[in-house]
Amino acid sequence: MPTTPRARARAQTMTDIVRIGREHLATDGAAALSLRAVARDLGVVSSAVYRYVSSRDELLTLLVIDGYNALGDAVDAALADAPDDPIEQMRVLARTVRRWATAEPARYGLLFGTPVPGYDAPADQTMAPGTRVIIALQSLFARAHQSGLLHAPATDPRISAPLATSFAEIRNEAHFDIPDWLITRGVTFWASLFGAVTADVFDMYGTETFADRDELFELQLDALLDMLGYRP
Template identity: 80%
Template sequence: MPTTPRARARAQTMQDIVRIGREHLATDGAAALSLRAVARDLGVVSSAVYRYVRSRDELLTLLVVDGYNALGDAVDAALADAPDDPKEQLLILARTVRAWAHAEPARYGLLFGTPVPGYDAPADQTTTPGTRVITTMQFLFARAYERGMLTAPDPLPRVSSALSGSFEEIRGQFELDLPDWLIARGVTLWASLFGLVSGDVFDIYGTDTFADRGELFELQVEALLDMLGFSR
């Protein structure tokens, strides 16, 4: 926490810049973000805001990190009171991601929608917050596997030595003893979940195609959990 008046003032200004940036993201879109517009709403001359944020790309990075952490916080909060059941926790995680995306479509779009032209998110700043939900999923997969809740495919899929090496790096990164087949299926669940949410939030289905998209989502997530190896 900032301990001096100057540090506290700077921290507050940075919070205000991010808040105003979120407002402009929602109204104007990521590609139209402007530090000049942020400075105007902040009530300072444009040159003053550059003391805090040096470029549009730096502002975008702040918003990306802010968005990933907001999503991660929402998932953590939802799981805090969840029953000690990995399947139920994965259902809650999926519902929370969808609910957050619908509540924050502009922020979700920045994270998982069309890339902003000319902007590359710096991995050193965005990887850790960007993988919070994925990390939580990995630990839930591991917990379900350790408890014998998942049925392995028969026969086991063939995995090349090169891909198995990638899976070994994932095992080492998360310090989890997951078999190759579960890592492969876990990646499928992760990618499919965000694909389902994107299809819904970005209206890929069409306005009147399905009577109840919430019910459709529940059926889709149940199918993904079946794929992962849970029994009904």
């Protein structure tokens, strides 16, 4: 926590810059973000804002980190109030992602939508916040597997040596003891969940195709859990 008046003032200014950046993201889109516009809304000359944020790309990085952490915080809070059942918690996590994305389509689009031309998010700053939800999912996969709630396939999938090495690295980094078949299905669960949310948030289904998208999403969750190996 900032301990001096100067440090507190700087922290507040950075908070205001990110807040204003979020507002411009929602109204103008990521590609049109402008530090000059942020400085104007902040009430300072454009040169002053560069003492805090050096470029549009740095502002985008701040917004990416802010978005990932907002989504991660929402998921953590929902899981803290969920029943102590990994299957139900997967449902809670998925519903929370969809609810957050629906409420924050611009921020969700920055994180999971079309890349911003000319911008590459720095992995050293965005990797940790960006993997919070998938790590939470991996933890739930591991708990469900350890509890005997997931059924293994009749035959293990054929996995090449290079991909098996990748899976082993995932296990070592995440400290989750889950078999290769579950990593494969877990990645499919993750990709399909965000694909379903993206299709819903960006209206890829069309406005009148499905009478009840909430019900559709619950059916999709049932299908994903079935794919994962859960048998009620």
